[in-house]
Amino acid sequence: MKEHYDVVVIGAGPGGYVAAIRAAQLGLDVAVVEEAELGGVCLNWGCIPTKALLRNAEVVSLLDEGKTFGFSVEGVEIDFGAAIDRSRKVSQRLVKGVSFLMRKNDIDVVEGAGTLSTAHTVEVALNDGETQTLKAKNVIIATGARARTIPGIEIDGERVMTYRQAIVLRDLPESVVVVGAGPIGMEFAHVWSSYGADVTVVEMMSRILPLEEPDVSQQVARAFRRRKVNMMTDARVEAIEVGSDGAQLTISGEKGEQTLEAERVLVAIGVQPNSQGMGLEEVGVENDRGHILIDDHMRTNVRDSEGAIYAIGDVTGKLALAHVASAQGIVAAETIAGAETKTLDYEAMPRCTYCQPQVASFGITQAEAEERGHEVKIGQFPFRANGKALGLGNYDGFVKIVADAGSGEILGAHLVGPEVTELLPELVLARTWELTPEEITRAVHAHPTLSESLAEAAHAVFSEAIQA
Ligand SMILES: Cc1cc2nc3c(=O)[nH]c(=O)nc-3n(C[C@H](O)[C@H](O)[C@H](O)COP(=O)(O)OP(=O)(O)OC[C@H]3O[C@@H](n4cnc5c(N)ncnc54)[C@H](O)[C@@H]3O)c2cc1C
Numbered sequence: 001m002k003e004h005y006d007v008v009v010i011g012a013g014p015g016g017y018v019a020a021i022r023a024a025q026l027g028l029d030v031a032v033v034e035e036a037e038l039g040g041v042c043l044n045w046g047c048i049p050t051k052a053l054l055r056n057a058e059v060v061s062l063l064d065e066g067k068t069f070g071f072s073v074e075g076v077e078i079d080f081g082a083a084i085d086r087s088r089k090v091s092q093r094l095v096k097g098v099s100f101l102m103r104k105n106d107i108d109v110v111e112g113a114g115t116l117s118t119a120h121t122v123e124v125a126l127n128d129g130e131t132q133t134l135k136a137k138n139v140i141i142a143t144g145a146r147a148r149t150i151p152g153i154e155i156d157g158e159r160v161m162t163y164r165q166a167i168v169l170r171d172l173p174e175s176v177v178v179v180g181a182g183p184i185g186m187e188f189a190h191v192w193s194s195y196g197a198d199v200t201v202v203e204m205m206s207r208i209l210p211l212e213e214p215d216v217s218q219q220v221a222r223a224f225r226r227r228k229v230n231m232m233t234d235a236r237v238e239a240i241e242v243g244s245d246g247a248q249l250t251i252s253g254e255k256g257e258q259t260l261e262a263e264r265v266l267v268a269i270g271v272q273p274n275s276q277g278m279g280l281e282e283v284g285v286e287n288d289r290g291h292i293l294i295d296d297h298m299r300t301n302v303r304d305s306e307g308a309i310y311a312i313g314d315v316t317g318k319l320a321l322a323h324v325a326s327a328q329g330i331v332a333a334e335t336i337a338g339a340e341t342k343t344l345d346y347e348a349m350p351r352c353t354y355c356q357p358q359v360a361s362f363g364i365t366q367a368e369a370e371e372r373g374h375e376v377k378i379g380q381f382p383f384r385a386n387g388k389a390l391g392l393g394n395y396d397g398f399v400k401i402v403a404d405a406g407s408g409e410i411l412g413a414h415l416v417g418p419e420v421t422e423l424l425p426e427l428v429l430a431r432t433w434e435l436t437p438e439e440i441t442r443a444v445h446a447h448p449t450l451s452e453s454l455a456e457a458a459h460a461v462f463s464e465a466i467q468a
Contacts, residue, residue, distance in 0.1 A: 013040020
């Protein structure tokens with residue numbers, strides 16, 4: 001292990017480990033400091049284990065569709081704990097993969113907590129109790145974020161949980177209140193309700209998935225209501241009282257105050273940055289309420305002739321998404337190496353929620369486009385007019401493209417329905433390389449595929465959809 005590096009990365013989540021690999025590919029000497037698990041929240045507690053659970057939920061949900069597909073099942077035993085076990089295995093497999101990638105790229109992994117003592121010195125409190133000093137021309141802070149909590153409400157990890165406890169909870173709760181109807185809350189609500197738990201979602205805003213296009217929120221709300229998920233919007237959790245066998249929540253809303261009781265509560269109201277207590281203030285790194293401030297190349301304000309301190313991922317508070325962290329990591333590494341890079345358009349970043357129906361979007365909504373003064377053209381195509389979706393028996397939802405009427409620029413895309421998280425990248429690619437809806441229609445889409453709905457929505461921008 002060396003003492004002097006071109007780059008020391010603090011944190012090995014999808015931001016940090018990807019930045020490290022890209023820097024190593026570009027010929028730099030790299031070390032990564034990680035106090036917990038390689039892969040960070042994403043691989044261990046977030047993206048990956050939730051997606052494994054959602055697959056289990058999908059399989060279990062099919063058991064309710066015997067009438068549609070012509071089967072009946074009796075005496076089936078469903079083991080929720082086994083779903084959790086499978087999700088842990090999937091996570092562990094990927095984490096091992098990251099460890100392999102570190103070795104393959106000659107990246108030194110230092111197991112411990114990193115603190116900056118100067119702009120070029122990282123002190124590591126090693127997990128084995130020792131300390132180690134690493135010198136670096138450049139430091140990339142990729143320390144991520146943790147669950148945000150409600151002031152005055154204690155997370156006991158038992159009755160009142162964050163995702164950290166929920167993701168390893170092997171006993172299916174009989175009843176659960178999910179506080180927050182963003183992607184994390186909706187995904188857990190979907191998993192538990194698919195297994196038969198009595199789920200209530202409480203959202204402070206006027207609709208679930210409040211950052212999505214309103215029609216998308218409506219479509220998902222309809223599907224959740226059909227599955228008997230209780231959804232309370234314009235509702236705020238005021239207090240939670242924990243008893244021996246459950247929790248009682250006081251909720252205020254349009255109808256005044258009411259109480260809810262449940263075996264468990266999941267608080268899923270967003271994340272807060274991990275930036276305290278690691279020397280950032282001492283070395284003068286600027287932040288805004290804990291989010292480290294960066295420029296387009298992920299540089300903080302601390303720079304000199306030798307190098308700079310960079311920050312990427314959730315700790316920067318841009319978009320708390322794994323692929324954004326990774327994309328920022330690549331830009332940071334390329335900037336450090338002096339290689340060609342492309343700055344990020346945060347508005348074009350894909351945002352996905354993997355409940356059923358799935359939700360995928362980027363860019364701005366129709367209303368936001370109009371507020372910004374665009375004359376917009378909308379192309380919308382329903383999956384019920386798509387042969388593949390009908391064959392799958394999964395045809396709720398639509399593709400909506402928001403385009404500027406004059407230039408044809410794709411301002412936003414809003415998808416809800418089957419496998420839309422896999423369909424979105426085509427539209428992201430179009431937006432990134434400034435293709436217009438007309439150009440999308442000229443790419444021939446295979447038949448029958450769900451992707452034909454993208455071409456149809458692009459045709460619909462000119463009121464020329466063929467199949468609807
Ligand atoms: C339940 C859930 C589901 C999610 N699903 C998705 C999804 O489907 N798609 C998606 O894009 N995003 C998803 N996310 C968000 C995603 O997990 C994060 O955006 C992503 O992990 C951020 O990556 P990061 O590298 O910035 O930080 P993290 O993944 O948080 O990694 C930071 C790492 O830094 C380490 N660290 C912190 N401080 C120090 C220190 N001082 N010294 C050493 N190490 C330190 C931590 O131990 C951690 O391993 C989900 C999140 C949750 C909670």
